[in-house]
Amino acid sequence: MSAHAHHSPHDHDSAHDHDSAVTVLGLGPMGRALAGAFLDAGLRVTVWNRTPGRDRELIDRGAAAAASPAEAVAASPLTVVCVVNYDAADAILRPDAVTDALKGRTVVNLTADTPARAREAAEWAAAHGIRYLDGAIMTPTTTIGTADAVFIHSGPEELYREHRPVLDALGGTHTHLGEEIGRAAAYDVALLDIFWTAMAGYAHAVALARAEGITARELAPFAQGIAAILPPLLEEFAADVDDGTYSGELNPITSAVSSMAHIIEASEAHGIDAGVMRAVEGQARRVVALGHGADGFMRVTELLGGHRR
Secondary structure: OOOOOOOOOOHHHHHHOOOOEEEEEOOOHHHHHHHHHHHHOOOEEEEEOOOOOOOHHHHHOOOEEOOOHHHHHHOOOEEEEOOOOHHHHHHHHOOHHHHHHHOOOEEEEOOOOOHHHHHHHHHHHHHOOOEEEEEEEOOOHHHOOOOOOEEEEEOOHHHHHHHHHHHHHHOOEEEEOOOOOOHHHHHHHHHHHHHHHHHHHHHHHHHHHHHOOOOHHHHHHHHHHHHHHHHHHHHHHHHHHHHOOOOOOOOOHHHHHHHHHHHHHHHHHOOOOOHHHHHHHHHHHHHHHHHHOOOOHHHHHHHHOOOOO
16 A cells, blocks of 8 residues: 555645645644644644634634645645544544545644553554654643743654654744653653642642631642642652652651541541542551551552553
């Protein structure tokens, strides 16, 4: 089977405008922000979205609206996909007409999903002569096109370098994390794990504070103080994990278990569900039972497992 692109009336234009044409599939808030940043950078932008009407403002700003995904991907050497998950991305990219139109072109998939789905998508792309990069967007829609945007990418480095000039139009920092295609998604889920467990902790803390007559606004400046303690600890604890030292010099896990027990008791006295903290306390108590009570909290990492190296 030929891996060459099917020719279309756009092909000669695409060859000349290789560094200035891009297609965006998916026009939710993030997709619209991506397309808008490409337009602001002066690129020739083609857009398509499953739900009609979301392209109105982008068309007014100079984007070309495609009637179908196949027409959209044929318009540019580079297609950027940003939809809700890989099921949605597959539904757009994998019909035969779209797959055929993508042959020889590049897909940068900025859709969030799991590392396993990224690897499976890369296998599909390779089998159909489609060049594939995976990525993730680590900052909100409002940052796109500004210096505050953060993008991470994984896949063939040469392909990343080739399309970097167009990706730079999205602003901010772009980091290539390696050729293994699942790395961007792995960073994404690990970093979002920090974010959402932190948000869960904050929501629980606010519920506990309110039960004690403290408003969320009263707690907030002190909560920010707790958050400010974390950055140096994240670095120090990373070394603990990678070096296998798990030092408990700052705060042995036996002390941590004691403070967790106080949080659980105070919460449940007010009828507040303490299930998340009970789960964390359970992990910490297991570490103590295994004879690591003098170690720091990060010894829990060993208990959780998941090592590949």
